Structures are given as structure tokens and as C-alpha cells.
Amino acid sequence: MSVYRSRVDWWLAAVLVLTPGAGITIGLSAGSVGVVLAGIGCAFLIILLTFPCRYTITDSDLLIRCGVIKQRVPLKDIVSVRPTSNPLSAPALSLKRVRITLRRGFRLVSPVDREKFIHEIQTKIHQS
Numbered sequence: 001m002s003v004y005r006s007r008v009d010w011w012l013a014a015v016l017v018l019t020p021g022a023g024i025t026i027g028l029s030a031g032s033v034g035v036v037l038a039g040i041g042c043a044f045l046i047i048l049l050t051f052p053c054r055y056t057i058t059d060s061d062l063l064i065r066c067g068v069i070k071q072r073v074p075l076k077d078i079v080s081v082r083p084t085s086n087p088l089s090a091p092a093l094s095l096k097r098v099r100i101t102l103r104r105g106f107r108l109v110s111p112v113d114r115e116k117f118i119h120e121i122q123t124k125i126h127q128s
Contacts, residue, residue, distance in 0.1 A: 002120060004111035006053035006066070007094035016046050053093050055109050057120055062100070064109060066091030077102045081121045083114060 023039025026032075049067040056063040062078070064071040069091060084099040092110035098118055100107040111117040 001059075002057045004055045004057075004113060004117050006055070006092060007096055007110045007112045007114070009094045009096075012093055016050065020046060050093065053091060055111055055117070057117075057124065059124075062107075062121065064091050064107065071107070073100065073102065073107060075121070075124050077104075078121065078125045079103060081118050081125075083118065084108070 020039045020043035023042055024036055025039075027035030027037075027039055047067070049069065051067055053066045056065070057075075060075055062073040062075060064073065071091070078100055080101045082099055082101075084097050085095050086097060086099060086108055087095060088108060090097070090108035090110075092108050094110035096114060097108050097110045098114055100109065100121070109117075
């Protein structure tokens with residue numbers, strides 16, 4: 001079993017931190033409890049949906065986890081794996097991504113060590 005953390009682009013990390021931070025700061029400076037609570041709620045939602053973000057390769061499955069969202073992709077359903085920069089919404093914190101084409105649909109992930117991840121998935125699917 002191998003676990004790959006998601007790569008994190010600096011600009012995306014900045015957006016994820018600054019957005020709720022700005023709401024909280026503006027709310028505090030304006031004395032608005034509602035805006036502060038909205039900023040805290042936004043921060044909570046971001047944390048809930050993004051951390052941890054990781055990809056686990058087992059003997060039979062690719063497990064994708066991004067916050068509370070979990071997906072199981074059987075390795076036997078994977079048709080191909082290749083690098084991409086596709087910006088579609090995905091459980092990935094970077095645009096340096098991997099496109100995993102399935103028999104039906106595809107998944108996008110962004111492991112820190114993209115080349116090693118691709119090699120490991122390709123090795124596993126060719127062994128099946």
C-alpha cells in the first residue's frame with residue numbers, strides 16, 4: 001500500500017487561507033458578528049472539504065480522499081493514466097495533475113510525486 005499526499009499550489013493555498021481570513025478580518029474591523037461567523041463558517045467548510053487530501057494505492061484499488069469525500073476506484077477499471085493540467089474541479093490541490101481514465105469517466109488527482117504515482121498505477125494495472 002502506497003500513500004501519496006496531494007501537491008498544493010501556492011496560489012490555491014493562498015486563496016483557501018485568505019478568503020475566510022478576509023471575511024473574519026473585515027467582520028472584526030466593521031464590528032459585524034455575522035460577517036465574522038460567515039468567515040469562520042467558510043474556513044470550516046474549506047477544512048472539511050480539503051484536508052486531508054491524499055491518494056492510496058492498494059493491491060486492488062485506488063482510494064481517493066479529500067476531506068470528508070472518499071472515492072474507491074478499482075484498479076481493474078483503470079484504462080490509462082497520464083499527466084495533465086486540466087482545471088476541472090477535482091480532489092486535487094494543484095493543477096499539476098494526473099488524469100485517470102476509467103471504463104466509464106475519469107478522475108483527476110494531484111500527487112506530490114506525479115511520475116512515481118503514474119508508474120505505480122501503470123505497473124499495477126498491467127499486472128491485473
